[in-house]
Structures are given as structure tokens and as C-alpha cells.
Amino acid sequence: MPETTTAEPTATAAVGIQQLSMQQALNRALDEILADHPKTVIFGEDCGQLGGVFRITDGLQAKHGEGRVFDTPLAESGILGMSVGLAMAGFHPIPEVQFDGFAYPAINQIVCQIARMNYRSRGTLPMPITLRVPSFGGIRAPEHHGESLEALFAHVPGLKVVSPSNPHDAYHLLKYAATRPDPVIFMEPKSRYWQKGPVDVASADANTAAHDGGTDDAGSLTGARVAREGRHLTLVAWGAMVSRCLQVAELAAEDGIDIEVLDLRWLKPIDAEALATSVGKTRRAVVVHEAPLTSGLGAEVAQLITQSCFATLKAPVERVTGFDVPYPSGDLEDEYIPNIDRILFGIQRVLEYRRG
Amino acid sequence: MTIKAVQGAVDDDAAPLTHDQLRELYTLMAAVRHLDTAAVAWQRQGIIPGYAPELGQEAAQVGSGYAVDRTRDFVFPTYREMGVARAMGLDMVGYMSTHKATWHGGMYNPLESRFAPIQAVVAGSVLHAVGWAHGQTLGGAQDTGVAMTYFGDGASSQGDVHEAMNFAAVMKAPVVFFVQNNGWAISVPTERQVAGGSVAARAAGYGIPSLQVDGNDVVAVYEATRSAFAHCRAGNGPVVIEAMTYRRGPHSTADDPGRYRTLDEERLGAGEDPLERFKQRLLADGVADEAFFAEAQRKAEEEEESIRAGIADLGPRPGAEMFSLVFQEPTPALQSQATEWRKESEHA
Numbered sequence: 001m002p003e004t005t006t007a008e009p010t011a012t013a014a015v016g017i018q019q020l021s022m023q024q025a026l027n028r029a030l031d032e033i034l035a036d037h038p039k040t041v042i043f044g045e046d047c048g049q050l051g052g053v054f055r056i057t058d059g060l061q062a063k064h065g066e067g068r069v070f071d072t073p074l075a076e077s078g079i080l081g082m083s084v085g086l087a088m089a090g091f092h093p094i095p096e097v098q099f100d101g102f103a104y105p106a107i108n109q110i111v112c113q114i115a116r117m118n119y120r121s122r123g124t125l126p127m128p129i130t131l132r133v134p135s136f137g138g139i140r141a142p143e144h145h146g147e148s149l150e151a152l153f154a155h156v157p158g159l160k161v162v163s164p165s166n167p168h169d170a171y172h173l174l175k176y177a178a179t180r181p182d183p184v185i186f187m188e189p190k191s192r193y194w195q196k197g198p199v200d201v202a203s204a205d206a207n208t209a210a211h212d213g214g215t216d217d218a219g220s221l222t223g224a225r226v227a228r229e230g231r232h233l234t235l236v237a238w239g240a241m242v243s244r245c246l247q248v249a250e251l252a253a254e255d256g257i258d259i260e261v262l263d264l265r266w267l268k269p270i271d272a273e274a275l276a277t278s279v280g281k282t283r284r285a286v287v288v289h290e291a292p293l294t295s296g297l298g299a300e301v302a303q304l305i306t307q308s309c310f311a312t313l314k315a316p317v318e319r320v321t322g323f324d325v326p327y328p329s330g331d332l333e334d335e336y337i338p339n340i341d342r343i344l345f346g347i348q349r350v351l352e353y354r355r356g
Numbered sequence: 357m358t359i360k361a362v363q364g365a366v367d368d369d370a371a372p373l374t375h376d377q378l379r380e381l382y383t384l385m386a387a388v389r390h391l392d393t394a395a396v397a398w399q400r401q402g403i404i405p406g407y408a409p410e411l412g413q414e415a416a417q418v419g420s421g422y423a424v425d426r427t428r429d430f431v432f433p434t435y436r437e438m439g440v441a442r443a444m445g446l447d448m449v450g451y452m453s454t455h456k457a458t459w460h461g462g463m464y465n466p467l468e469s470r471f472a473p474i475q476a477v478v479a480g481s482v483l484h485a486v487g488w489a490h491g492q493t494l495g496g497a498q499d500t501g502v503a504m505t506y507f508g509d510g511a512s513s514q515g516d517v518h519e520a521m522n523f524a525a526v527m528k529a530p531v532v533f534f535v536q537n538n539g540w541a542i543s544v545p546t547e548r549q550v551a552g553g554s555v556a557a558r559a560a561g562y563g564i565p566s567l568q569v570d571g572n573d574v575v576a577v578y579e580a581t582r583s584a585f586a587h588c589r590a591g592n593g594p595v596v597i598e599a600m601t602y603r604r605g606p607h608s609t610a611d612d613p614g615r616y617r618t619l620d621e622e623r624l625g626a627g628e629d630p631l632e633r634f635k636q637r638l639l640a641d642g643v644a645d646e647a648f649f650a651e652a653q654r655k656a657e658e659e660e661e662s663i664r665a666g667i668a669d670l671g672p673r674p675g676a677e678m679f680s681l682v683f684q685e686p687t688p689a690l691q692s693q694a695t696e697w698r699k700e701s702e703h704a
């Protein structure tokens with residue numbers, strides 16, 4: 001069952017709850033992971049002294065030492081291939097790829113090695129690797145500095161994929177992912193790094209969570225989150241698109257349309273139950289993602305919804321996505337990433353759908 | 357050919373091999389030669405679907421594998437390191453199971469055997485060795501385990517090899533890069549594969565000491581590997597060894613070398629047979645006699661028979677493993693696919 005919270009977490013003065021940016025939340029999570037798990041190592045390009053170009057690893061080398069947090073030469077395949085050997089030696093590597101587009105040079109190591117070593121070795125060589133990938137666009141960055149690789153990763157047997165949309169989830173999902181025995185691709189929405197939000201550090205003990213099921217707080221980290229409750233239509237999104245969908249829902253509410261926003265969080269495994277519950281109630285769905293349309297994850301989500309809700313659906317599931325074009329440069333970025341208008345049009349298509 | 361230091365010196369003041377060790381090396385080489393030849397025959401007989409022979413590479417493989425300390429080192433093989441596996445004492449049915457198409461990585465336990473799963477991606481595991489080796493030094497311990505990664509002259513063209521050498525040199529990781537230069541990458545000869553003269557020569561660019569060794573001389577290979585291990589263990593970082601040898605047979609049982617080399621060229625290129633050469637040396641030095649060689653051959657045949665029987669007994673793996681070994685923590689989708697598969701294939 002999905003965890004239910006209303007809207008984006010908003011300011012609160014409760015004890016144990018802090019206002020943190022996603023960058024701060026991730027940094028804090030890594031700091032605690034290093035402190036709690038002596039076999040964890042963090043490495044990549046510029047993540048030592050500099051603390052990473054996004055400062056996610058800021059101060060960690062100074063605090064935990066160069067053996068735990070270190071710079072590597074500038075070679076992505078090297079970073080990921082090295083992770084395999086470290087995992088074989090009993091470590092929990094948390095490598096960083098500096099920008100999503102630079103995961104491509106490492107695809108061989110990710111797909112052919114990290115994703116398969118557990119299988120190849122019949123379970124004797126688990127790959128507890130959490131690959132942190134600053135992901136998606138929205139920051140007007142140069143080419144290859146903003147890509148949406150989730151469908152590519154999610155398609156690979158042996159990988160798990162997760163993307164937080166807010167600081168609270170970023171903190172907990174990272175702590176959770178980094179303590180799992182399987183490889184997780186952790187897609188950080190880079191356009192959200194500096195957005196602040198409340199982080200309840202005490203709300204879930206990510207370290208002791210059981211991965212499957214589990215009705216405790218931590219167990220809920222394995223599934224989707226209802227970011228906003230609504231009756232008329234479900235918007236399904238993840239990463240940076242969640243806050244945009246919440247904005248859309250606010251606007252639609254002015255017209256009396258009550259939209260539910262489902263933050264998928266896990267892109268593999270996808271929380272099919274949460275989709276069924278939400279769309280079972282609203283009977284209409286629009287999937288929103290930044291990645292190109294064709295063979296994107298939206299198709300997978302639509303199929304899961306069709307399977308569970310076919311009989312009650314009032315319209316085919318719509319997709320509002322990026323286009324089948326290489327990620328455009330900054331000037332065209334706003335045209336490419338689903339904007340509020342395009343999402344509203346998608347919603348309209350579903351609401352106005354008539355059979356025959 | 358003798359050991360030739362291409363760059364840098366690797367100290368080694370270890371004692372020479374005893375007669376017992378020399379005889380053991382021969383026994384291993386004889387076992388490997390026989391099993392390798394038999395495996396090709398098994399393929400022709402339909403016992404296994406395919407095999408990558410290492411005929412002619414016995415000295416390179418046994419000599420290097422013999423230098424591994426199985427209490428602390430770790431080997432990262434390709435698909436052609438049967439001789440290394442045998443020299444390291446692997447369960448050979450488990451090893452051969454990969455050629456029976458039972459399980460990609462083989463059915464042995466990599467952690468216990470210190471031999472990583474069989475690797476089909478050319479140069480795929482060279483970086484893994486660097487990661488593993490760096491892990492050994494992270495605690496700051498001296499006299500650590502050493503990673504030895506095997507790859508061919510063809511693999512040396514892969515970017516991962518360059519990344520690995522650079523990483524290892526920068527991090528002073530205890531890695532032995534063991535290049536078996538068998539003259540060919542399927543149909544492409546070394547001179548059309550390797551720029552810069554040799555793989556060993558490239559090491560200079562990374563500041564890594566390297567040496568070329570006569571890969572058909574088992575003692576030379578052993579000594580080179582042993583000194584490389586000593587160098588790594590002493591905290592001096594990686595070493596590149598290029599063992600010059602020759603792939604006498606086809607690349608794999610599916611290959612037809614007649615399309616890219618003549619039998620005459622093959623004879624010329626192959627040079628002296630490493631097994632026969634070692635035998636003559638042991639005879640000349642009075643280390644072993646004909647009775648010993650006959651006994652080594654008898655043991656090799658006995659061993660091969662038992663491995664063949666083991667292979668024949670290997671049934672197909674239960675289909676459920678296809679699902680259960682993907683993750684340590686299976687996903688719900690995978691579990692439901694497994695359930696569905698069970699139902700539909702009546703394996704429930």
C-alpha cells in the first residue's frame with residue numbers, strides 16, 4: 001500500500017523534523033550511512049575534496065577519511081567496473097556518475113557486470129551497489145548533462161531503480177537503497193537539489209526495513225506515495241515531475257477537477273498495487289515523464305493500469321512526456337519537458353474521452 | 357626467449373622451485389593438456405555445445421595460476437582460463453559446466469575457489485580486479501591479497517583495460533595484469549591488434565613496471581608471476597606481465613582457423629610445444645623419468661574420465677533458478693512471473 005501524505009511536505013515545527021534542501025538531505029544520508037556501515041565507500045569524479053559538483057558529498061572525505069570517500073580518475077566505466085570488484089571484496093560501494101549522460105560510457109559495466117554478477121555467480125557475489133545519478137533536465141545544462149535514463153535502467157534484469165521527488169524521500173530512500181544487497185540506480189532529480197522541504201529523520205528506520213511487503217514505516221519506502229489525494233483522475237509521476245504535477249493539480253482544482261498525484265518513487269519494481277488502488281478509485285490516469293515517449297516507462301505504467309483497471313477505466317491512459325528527440329539545449333528545454341499546459345491538455349483528453 | 361623487463365624492475369629473491377614443485381607443474385600441465393583436448397572431442401561428440409580451447413597455452417596458464425596464494429589472492433579469468441582453474445584446484449565439473457551450457461558463470465563457488473565467474477565480455481573483468489585490489493588496501497594492511505586479471509592481446513584494445521591500468525597505477529592497487537598474448541584475437545593477428553609494439557610496452561605510459569615473458573616456459577612464467585605478486589604485496593602497485601604464447605587450435609570449437617591462417621603458418625607460429633619442452637628439460641635435469649611421465653598421463657586420463665562423468669551427470673538446472681538468482685531480494689514482478697511460469701509449464 002502506498003504511503004499517504006497530503007501534497008508536497010510543507011513546513012512544520014515538529015521535533016525531529018528539519019527543513020533541508022534535497023542536497024542537504026542526501027548529504028546527511030550519506031554521512032550517516034558512512035558512520036553506520038563501515039564497509040560503505042563513496043567515490044567518483046570530484047566527490048572527495050570538492051564534495052562533488054553538486055556538493056552531495058560535501059565534507060564527507062574530511063570527516064570519514066580518504067579511504068571511505070575518494071576521487072577516481074575521470075572514467076565512468078572504470079568507476080563502475082571498480083565497484084564490481086569492491087563489492088566482490090565485501091564493500092558496499094556508492095559510486096557517483098557526475099551527470100546522467102555520462103552513465104553511457106559505463107553501460108557495459110552496469111548492464112553486463114553489475115546487473116548480472118549475482119545471477120552469474122548463483123547468488124554468491126551480490127552487488128550491493130548504489131549508483132547515484134544526478135538525473136533529468138531542468139537546469140539548462142550543456143548536452144549530456146540532462147537525460148532521463150530510467151526506462152533504459154528499468155529494462156535491465158538485475159537492476160532496481162528509484163527516484164525521490166522531495167528531500168524527505170531522498171534522505172530515506174538513499175539510506176534504504178544503500179543498505180540493500182542488490183544494485184540500485186538512484187536517480188536524483190538535479191533540478192530539485194536546492195528545493196527545501198521538511199525531513200523527518202526519525203520517521204523510518206531505513207536500515208532495518210524488510211524489502212518486500214512490510215507494513216511498518218520503512219516498508220512503505222519500497223512503494224509509491226500518494227502525494228495528493230483526489231477523486232477524478234490520477235497523475236502518475238516521479239522525480240522532478242512530481243512537483244509540477246502537484247502544481248497542475250492545484251490549478252485544476254480551481255476548475256473543480258480533483259486530481260490525485262501518485263509519486264511512483266520506485267521505477268523498478270513499480271508499485272503496481274498503488275497504481276491499481278489509485279486508478280481503481282479515480283478511473284482515469286495520465287502518466288507524466290521527461291523521457292521520450294516511445295518505449296518510455298509511461299507505456300509500462302499504462303499497461304499495469306490497464307491490467308488492473310481495464311473494466312472500470314473511463315478512458316485510455318494518456319501519456320505526457322518528452323519527445324523522441326535528443327535532449328534539447330537550454331533554450332528549448334521548456335518546450336521539451338512536460339509543462340503545465342501540456343499536462344492540462346493530457347488531462348483534458350482523458351476527461352473528454354468518449355467511446356466509439 | 358627469456359624474461360625481459362620492459363620497464364622497471366621487479367625484485368624477486370625467492371628460492372627456486374624444488375623438484376617436487378617442478379614435477380607438480382608438469383602433472384598439472386599434462387592434466388590440462390589432456391582435459392583441453394578431451395573437451396574439444398566432447399564437443400564433437402555432442403557432450404557439450406561449445407568450448408574455448410587453450411592448446412599451447414598450458415605453460416602460461418599453469419605457471420601463473422600456480423603462483424596464486426589461494427588463502428588471500430583472487431583471480432579474474434576470461435572464458436579461456438581452464439588451465440589456471442585447474443592449477444588453482446577448482447572443482448573442474450563446476451568449471452566445465454559453463455561449457456555444458458548449465459550456468460553462464462560456472463557452477464563453482466567463486467568466493468571459496470578465489471576464481472571469479474567465467475567472463476564472456478572481452479576485458480569485462482579487468483576493472484573488477486582493480487576494484488577488488490583497491491579494497492584490499494583500503495584498510496591500510498601490508499602483505500595483502502593480490503588480484504590477477506587475465507586478458508588477451510585482443511582485449512587489450514578495449515577502453516576498460518586502459519581505464520584499469522590507469523586506475524590501478526593511480527591507486528597503487530595490487531593487481532597483476534596478466535596478458536596472454538596468444539598471437540590471435542579470433543582471426544586478427546597481434547600486429548593488427550596492438551599498437552605500440554606490445555601490450556607490455558603500454559604499461560610504461562602508466563608508470564607500471566612490466567615484463568614480457570616466454571609464455572611457453574612454465575618456469576619462467578611462474579617466476580615472473582611470483583615476482584609480480586611480491587611486488588604488489590610489498591605495496592608497490594600493479595605489474596603488467598605479457599606472456600608470449602600461441603593459440604595452437606581454433607579460437608573456439610565454432611571457429612575455422614583455415615580461413616585466416618595456413619597449417620604451415622600455424623606450425624611456424626606455434627614454435628615448440630610447451631609440454632614437450634618442459635618434459636625434455638625435466639629429463640635433461642634428471643628431475644623426472646619416463647615412468648613419471650607415463651604416470652602423469654595416466655592420472656590425466658583418469659581425471660578427465662571423472663570430469664566427463666560429472667559433466668554427463670549434470671542435469672539441467674531447475675527453471676526456478678532463472679528467477680530466484682537474479683536478485684538477493686526478488687521484486688514482486690519477478691515473483692509473479694515465476695509463479696506464472698510454474699503454472700504454465702506445469703512445474704508447480
Ligand SMILES: Cc1ncc(C[n+]2csc(CCOP(=O)(O)OP(=O)(O)O)c2C)c(N)n1
Nearest residue numbers: 436476477478508509510511538540541542
Ligand atoms: C566486448 C566483446 N566484444 C567482442 C567479443 C567477441 N569475441 C570473443 S573472443 C574475441 C577475441 C578475443 O581475443 P583476445 O582478447 O586476444 O583473447 P583470446 O580469445 O585470443 O584468448 C572476440 C572478438 C566479446 N566476447 N566481447
